Every structure is written in structure tokens, then in C-alpha cells.
Amino acid sequence: xxxxxxxxxxxxSEIEALYRERFPEFRRVAAAIVGDRDAALDVVQDAxxxxxxxxxxxxxxxxxxxxxxxxxxxxxxxxxxxxxxxPAAVEGAIPxxxxxxxxxxxxxxxxxxxxxxxxxxxxxxxxxxxxxxTIAETLGIQVGTVAATLHAARAALRNALSEVxx
Amino acid sequence: MSDLARALETLVPPFDESGANWEDALRRxxxxxxxxxxxxxxxxxxxxxxxxxxxxxxxxxxxxxFDRLSAWVDGAPGRPASAEERELVARANARSAAPxxxxxxxxxxxxxxxxxxxxDLLGFRDRGSLCLRLRSSAGxxxxxxRAEADCVAEQLLVDLGKPVAAFSAADPFPRSRMVxxxxxxxxRASAVEVRGERSVRRVPVTNNAFLHVxxxxxxxxxxxxxxxxxxxxxxxxxxxxxxxxxxxSVRIMSLKRGYPAPPSVRELPGPVVIDHAxxxxxxxxxxxxxxRGEPYEWRNSFLPRMRKLHxxxxxxxxxxxxxxxxxxxxxxxPSYCLATLWPLSERPSGALCVPSERIGGLLVQPASxxxxxxxxxxxxxxxxxxxESLELYLSSGARATIPIVDNVFALQAPVADPPKLVAYxxxxxxVAIEVISY
Numbered sequence: 001x002x003x004x005x006x007x008x009x010x011x012x013s014e015i016e017a018l019y020r021e022r023f024p025e026f027r028r029v030a031a032a033i034v035g036d037r038d039a040a041l042d043v044v045q046d047a048x049x050x051x052x053x054x055x056x057x058x059x060x061x062x063x064x065x066x067x068x069x070x071x072x073x074x075x076x077x078x079x080x081x082x083x084x085x086x087p088a089a090v091e092g093a094i095p096x097x098x099x100x101x102x103x104x105x106x107x108x109x110x111x112x113x114x115x116x117x118x119x120x121x122x123x124x125x126x127x128x129x130x131x132x133x134t135i136a137e138t139l140g141i142q143v144g145t146v147a148a149t150l151h152a153a154r155a156a157l158r159n160a161l162s163e164v165x166x
Numbered sequence: 167m168s169d170l171a172r173a174l175e176t177l178v179p180p181f182d183e184s185g186a187n188w189e190d191a192l193r194r195x196x197x198x199x200x201x202x203x204x205x206x207x208x209x210x211x212x213x214x215x216x217x218x219x220x221x222x223x224x225x226x227x228x229x230x231x232f233d234r235l236s237a238w239v240d241g242a243p244g245r246p247a248s249a250e251e252r253e254l255v256a257r258a259n260a261r262s263a264a265p266x267x268x269x270x271x272x273x274x275x276x277x278x279x280x281x282x283x284x285x286d287l288l289g290f291r292d293r294g295s296l297c298l299r300l301r302s303s304a305g306x307x308x309x310x311x312r313a314e315a316d317c318v319a320e321q322l323l324v325d326l327g328k329p330v331a332a333f334s335a336a337d338p339f340p341r342s343r344m345v346x347x348x349x350x351x352x353x354r355a356s357a358v359e360v361r362g363e364r365s366v367r368r369v370p371v372t373n374n375a376f377l378h379v380x381x382x383x384x385x386x387x388x389x390x391x392x393x394x395x396x397x398x399x400x401x402x403x404x405x406x407x408x409x410x411x412x413x414x415s416v417r418i419m420s421l422k423r424g425y426p427a428p429p430s431v432r433e434l435p436g437p438v439v440i441d442h443a444x445x446x447x448x449x450x451x452x453x454x455x456x457x458r459g460e461p462y463e464w465r466n467s468f469l470p471r472m473r474k475l476h477x478x479x480x481x482x483x484x485x486x487x488x489x490x491x492x493x494x495x496x497x498x499x500p501s502y503c504l505a506t507l508w509p510l511s512e513r514p515s516g517a518l519c520v521p522s523e524r525i526g527g528l529l530v531q532p533a534s535x536x537x538x539x540x541x542x543x544x545x546x547x548x549x550x551x552x553x554e555s556l557e558l559y560l561s562s563g564a565r566a567t568i569p570i571v572d573n574v575f576a577l578q579a580p581v582a583d584p585p586k587l588v589a590y591x592x593x594x595x596x597v598a599i600e601v602i603s604y
Contacts, residue, residue, distance in 0.1 A: 016188055023186040032178045041185045049194025053425070078515070107173050126174045140519070157170055 010058035010067070015051055018068055025128040026072050032123040033076035040076070047075035066137030069130070073120060073138060110160030117141070118153035125150055243289040244273035244373035251288060251301065255510070258314055263462065263474070263514075264484040264507035266292045272299075275375035280344065287348050287377040292509050294480030295319050298333050298375070300346055314510035318542045319480045319578050325564035326580060329355055329414045330405035332541050347378045347400050347418070349541075354413055355405035362398035368406070376403075419581045419604075420539045426582065428603035429561070434586040436559035441595035444527050447550030449573045452489040452502060453522070458572045462486050462507075464514055469503050477546070477571040482509040485546050485574050490519060499523075502548055506533050506576075527553055527598030528589045534604075543604050545587075546576040552591050553598070559586040 019026075023044070030047075031040035051071050058067050111119060120139055124130045130138070132146045141149070246252075252272050259265045275289045275298075284303040289296065297317035316333045323331050332349035351358055351371045358376045360367045369378045378400075404415035419425055431438050451458055459475040464486065472486040484507040491500060501519040508515065516533045530547040534540030549556065549570055556568035556575055561583050568577045568587070579585045584603035591597050 019188055019191060020186065024181050027181055027185065028178055031181075037178075037181070045187065045191050045194055048191035052192060052195025107177055111177065122174070123178075126171060127178060154170060157173075161169065161173060 009056040010051075010060075010064050012052065012055065014064055015048070015055060015068065018065060019048055022065075022128070026069075028127045029069075029123045030072060030076045032127055033073065033120070034080050039079065043076045043079050044072060047072040050075065062137040063134060066134050069124065069128070069134065069138040070140075073124075077116075106160050107157065110157050114153055114156060118149050118156070121146055121149045122153045122157075243291075244275040244375070247272040247274045247286075247288050251286075255290070255299070255314075258510045258512070261512045262314075262507075262510045264482050264509050264511060266290070266297075266482045266509050273373070276370075276372040276377045278377050278379055280379045281381070283344075285346065285377060285379045287375055289373075289375065290315070292317055292482050294321060295509075296323070296350065297509070298348060298350075300348060300377075302344075314508065316540065316542075317481060317483075317509060321480065321566065322542070322578050322580075323350070325560055325562065325566060326583070327562050327564070328405075328416050330358055330403055330416055332400075332403045332416055332418055334540055344379055344381060347403070349376060349403065350374050351376060351405045352413070354407055356408045357406045357410075359404040359406055359412070359415075360400050361402040361404070362400050364398050371405075416541075416580075417582045419541060425604055426584070428584040428601045431586060431599055431601055434559055434561055434584075434601060435563055436557070436565070436586050437588055437596045437599060440597065440599060442591060442593075442597055444550055444552050444591075444597050446523075447525055447527050447552070448522060449489075449502060449525070449548055450551045451572060452487065453500075455489070459487075462514075464505070469505065469517060469519075472503070472505070474507070475571055475574045477574045478569055478576045481544075481576070481578075483507065483544060483546075483576055485576055486514055487548065487574055489522065502529065504529075504531060504546065504548065504574075506544065506546055525550060528556075528587065528600055530587065530600055530602050532602070532604045541581055542578050543581055544576055544578050545602050546574070548573050549575065549589055549598075553589045554592045555590045555594075557588045557590070559588065561585065 026044045026047070027040050030043040031037045034040055034043055048068075048071075051068050054071075058064065111122070114122070117139060121135055124135045124138060132143050135146045136143045139146075247255075251274075255270075255272050259270075270290050270292065272288055272290045275287045277284060277286045279285070286301045286303075288299040288301065290299070291297065292315075295317040297315040299315040318331065318333060329352040330349065331351075332347060334346070334348060347360060349358075351374055353374065355371045357368050357370050358378075360369055360378050367378065367380075369376045399420050400418045402415055402417055405413040407413050457473065459473040462472045462474040464470055464472055469486075469488055469490060472488040474484050474486055476482075476484055486505040486507065488503045489500060490503045500522045502522050502525060503517060503519040505514040505517040507513075516531070518531045520529055525548060527550050528547065529549075530545050532543045532545050534543045551573070553570070553573075556570060556577075558566045558568055558577055558579070560566075560579070566577075568575050577587075579602060581604045584601055587600045587602050588596055589598040
């Protein structure tokens with residue numbers, strides 16, 4: 001791919017710092033997307049392999065973290081698309097000890113039925129605690145769109161939960 | 167914590183142990199640290215090939231090795247596939263936004279059985295491409311569904327001049343920890359030798375195809391690290407004659423071992439200097455909003471309204487293009503966006519947006535039909551107005567003209583052997599050069 005003449009690249013130490021600092025969150029988001037907690041480890045390792053391999057392509061136009069998150073999300077989506085069509089995150093659902101057993105399943109289904117952008121925004125917000133700007137950079141959308149996207153996702157999920165609880 | 171946050175917390179709980187392994191990530195990504203010895207080995211192999219090419223015996227090894235694929239001469243290769251498999255392909259094709267031609271026949275090339283599970287390698291022709299489709303009797307409930315098919319342009323196999331081609335070395339069955347390596351071999355090959363990091367296995371060739379399925383499980387599976395379970399990654403496949411003599415071999419590339427560093431422009435055949443730089447390169451019809459190709463609505467995507475083009479008659483692959491103000495790469499400026507539709511696939515995959523002012527003369531994006539370790543990725547992209555022709559220069563010395571349709575192109579190249587793509591203007595001046603690598 002031809003790059004911008006101003007490409008500056010990312011250093012290995014910067015990428016390593018991100019990896020060591022945020023690995024559990026990377027893995028958790030990957031698990032949510034792929035729906036398989038074991039496979040998520042491989043997804044994150046592959047994503048960082050790609051990040052390292054392509055680090056010279058980082059243009060420095062946004063935060064490095066967003067660029068890396070984008071690679072992790074895209075790698076997880078690629079992995080996900082090769083899987084049978086079962087709802088994402090279902091395999092990660094573990095019924096709470098004292099909760100209604102149907103609640104996680106309903107939530108998992110509701111999450112799986114969200115539009116992809118809403119689902120990804122939700123995962124990045126709740127499982128990685130990313131700020132709106134980083135989510136926007138990661139998903140390639142406006143910051144204002146992140147707020148609206150999350151609002152719509154939350155509303156859909158609350159509806160699903162309230163139906164189960166009522 | 168809100169009810170929703172608590173529920174989401176339960177849905178995907180945090181990990182007790184992180185599993186972080188930076189050294190593993192480095193191994194997967196730092197191709198230069200690993201690839202240099204491979205590159206030198208490859209240069210040596212090329213030198214050997216060049217010497218062989220100068221002799222009558224060598225000529226038979228390195229030229230036109232894929233001219234003789236008897237099982238694929240006409241109709242379906244091998245024997246007819248089961249009615250169930252034919253129906254599955256027919257249904258996928260009916261749903262597909264990149265259908266293969268009606269009447270395409272599906273054949274069963276080779277089967278193998280491992281741990282009570284049967285694996286079938288099916289084949290069909292898609293225009294000028296030879297396609298392989300791997301199926302498992304374990305069914306979709308237990309195993310991953312592989313991509314609908316892996317296809318390689320027949321002319322590329324001829325141009326590469328090797329008697330064997332491994333299409334893929336992926337782990338398509340991760341839930342059962344199975345690894346598959348499959349591909350095609352010329353008529354003279356009766357078997358292939360699969361050399362792994364720690365083992366050598368001989369696999370028969372049937373109907374010009376080979377299929378090697380084995381357990382990738384290693385002694386450290388319990389540690390949840392999939393890198394550890396893949397005990398032995400294939401590194402080379404050699405075609406063997408009936409007398410057991412080697413006929414020629416190909417390297418197997420894998421992300422886990424690292425891809426080779428791409429050669430420099432000067433290390434490959436073809437032009438090395440740009441004769442004429444395009445001024446403000448752009449794609450006029452996209453900028454003007456002209457409706458070329460066919461409309462394609464990518465629902466639930468940030469690239470909803472795209473145009474579908476069929477740039478290469480050797481494959482049913484389609485390329486989607488659009489001009490957008492919102493790109494997947496986070497930029498917020500007018501961008502050219504691309505995605506692919508694989509033959510038989512229902513939905514697009516991959517997406518790339520590049521600011522329109524930065525495409526240069528040539529924009530190339532790699533993609534593969536399977537998640538990992540495809541040996542023949544597709545490279546697709548855009549050329550700017552003013553580019554009249556594209557030529558691909560393989561390190562084997564072969565040269566191919568790449569068709570351009572409405573500024574869009576798609577080609578295939580071996581991941582082990584990055585080629586050079588050269589763009590020419592109407593006066594046959596070189597306006598862009600790219601060494602394309604995965």
C-alpha cells in the first residue's frame with residue numbers, strides 16, 4: 001500500500017508499552033467480538049504481530065492506541081467472520097450465581113443483534129474503558145457519533161433486559 | 167455500577183490471568199528478524215532454479231510445470247462431489263454477491279480420515295482460476311466453517327513454474343486443534359513431502375491434489391496458548407515423482423513463523439525508476455460521483471453505498487469501491503474506500519479507506535479469503551486517472567498484464583515470492599512502482 005509521504009511509523013517500544021499496559025483489555029474486547037475466550041488470546045497475538053510488522057505505516061495522525069485498537073478489532077472481526085453464525089459473546093456468557101439464568105442469554109442475544117458499530121463501540125467502552133475520542137479513532141467515526149451510537153446500544157440492551165426482568 | 171454495566175461484566179468476565187507474551191507477538195510480527203535467513207535461502211533457491219533452467223533436465227522442472235493437470239482438463243476435477251456438497255455450493259452461489267458461472271461442476275479430489283473425522287478436498291473451476299474447498303464431516307457445530315473456497319489463477323501457477331502449489335497452510339479447525347495443508351501438484355508428482363519444523367511426512371497426490379490434516383496439539387495445550395499447541399508448522403512442500411525423486415518444492419509461509427521481508431525494487435525484474443510523476447493523482451469518476459459498475463448496498467456498514475466491479479476475468483472476485491468522507495482508518499477527509507467480495511461469498515470482507523489526495527499513482531491492498539496463512543493472497547486496488555496499463559513482474563522472470571476496469575484491478579501473487587507491480591501511462595512511461603507483499 002502506498003503511504004503518505006509524511007508517514008513516521010511507530011516505535012517498537014511504544015507498541016510494547018501499550019501491549020504490556022493494556023493486554024487484559026485487548027484480550028477481553030477480542031473475546032467479546034470473537035465469542036471465544038481461548039481464541040481471543042491468539043487474535044490479540046496475531047493483531048500485535050501485524051502491528052509490529054506494519055508499524056512503519058503508522059502515520060501519526062491520531063493516537064497510536066487507536067491505531068493498535070483498530071488492528072485488534074479488525075483481526076478479531078476477520079476471525080469472527082470465519083466462524084459459524086452464532087451470536088457473538090454467547091460463549092463468554094456465564095450465568096451469575098444468584099441471577100436469573102435467562103438474563104445473560106437474553107443480553108447476549110441482544111448484543112449479537114446490535115448493528116456492528118454499536119456492538120464494537122459498546123465493547124470498547126465497557127471492556128476497555130476507552131474514551132470517546134479513542135473509540136471514534138478506532139472505528140473511524142466522529143466523536144459525536146460515538147455518543148449517539150452508545151446511547152442507541154444502551155437503549156436496545158436495557159429494553160432487552162427489562163423484558164426479561166418484567 | 168448500572169444494571170447494564172453489571173450485566174455486561176457478567177457476559178464477558180475479565181481474565182484471571184492475562185496470558186500476555188510479548189516475545190510471541192514479536193515472533194509473529196518481526197519478519198525482518200526471522201526472514202533474513204529465509205530470504206537468503208530463497209535467493210539461493212532462485213540461483214539453483216536459474217541454473218536448472220539452463221539445462222534440458224532443469225527446463226522440465228522450472229517451466230510450465232502446471233501445464234499438465236490432467237484431472238482439471240475439462241468438467242469437474244476428480245470424481246463428482248456428493249449431491250449434498252453440490253447443493254451447498256449451489257445455495258452459497260445463489261446467495262453470493264460474487265457468484266461463479268452457472269453450471270460450474272464440483273468434484274471430489276481427495277479425502278483423508280483423521281481421528282474418526284473425514285476431511286474432503288473438493289475442487290471446481292472459477293473462470294481462469296482453480297478453486298479448492300475443504301470440508302469436514304465433523305460439521306459446522308464442532309468446527310469452524312472454512313471460507314467457501316480458496317482459488318488461485320491457473321496462469322499464475324504456470325508462471326511460477328513449480329510442480330507443486332500449496333494453497334493454504336492454515337488451522338481451519340481450531341476447536342478440534344486440527345491443521346490442514348492442501349494444494350495441487352502436477353501430473354508427474356505421485357506424492358508430496360511436507361517438511362515441518364520437526365518432522366517430515368509423505369502425502370499422496372490424487373487427482374493432482376494433496377491434503378494433509380494433522381493434529382496441531384502439543385504438550386502445552388492446557389496453558390491456553392494456541393501458539394504452543396501448534397506443534398509443528400509446515401515450512402516446505404516438495405513434489406515427488408513415482409520414483410521418489412524430488413521434482414521441485416515451495417516454501418510455506420505462516421504468520422507464526424514470520425513472512426519474508428519484501429525485496430527491494432532493484433532486486434526484482436522490471437523497471438526501477440519512475441519516468442513521469444502524475445500530477446494530483448485522483449480517480450475522476452469517483453470524485454464526480456458517476457455510477458459505474460453495479461450498485462452494492464453494504465448494510466450495517468459505515469460504507470453503505472458502494473459500486474461493485476469485476477476487474478479480473480480470471481476470477482469471479484468483485485471489488486467494491488466508493489468515495490467517502492468517513493473512512494475505516496479514522497481519517498475525516500475525502501477518501502477512496504475499497505472492499506472485496508470473494509467468489510461464493512455473501513458479504514464483503516476487508517475494507518480500506520485512503521485519503522483521496524494520497525493515493526499516488528497506485529493503491530494496493532492485500533487480502534485473503536481465509537483468516538490465516540493463505541499462500542496466494544489477492545491484491546486489489548485503484549490506479550489513478552492517467553494510468554493506462556499495469557504489469558506484474560514475478561521474481562521467476564515471468565511478466566503478466568493486469569487488467570484494469572474503471573481504475574480498479576485485482577491480482578494474485580504468492581506470499582513467499584513478492585512481485586513488483588508497475589503502472590504505465592499512455593506513452594508507456596513508468597508512473598508508479600510497488601513491490602507488493604502481504
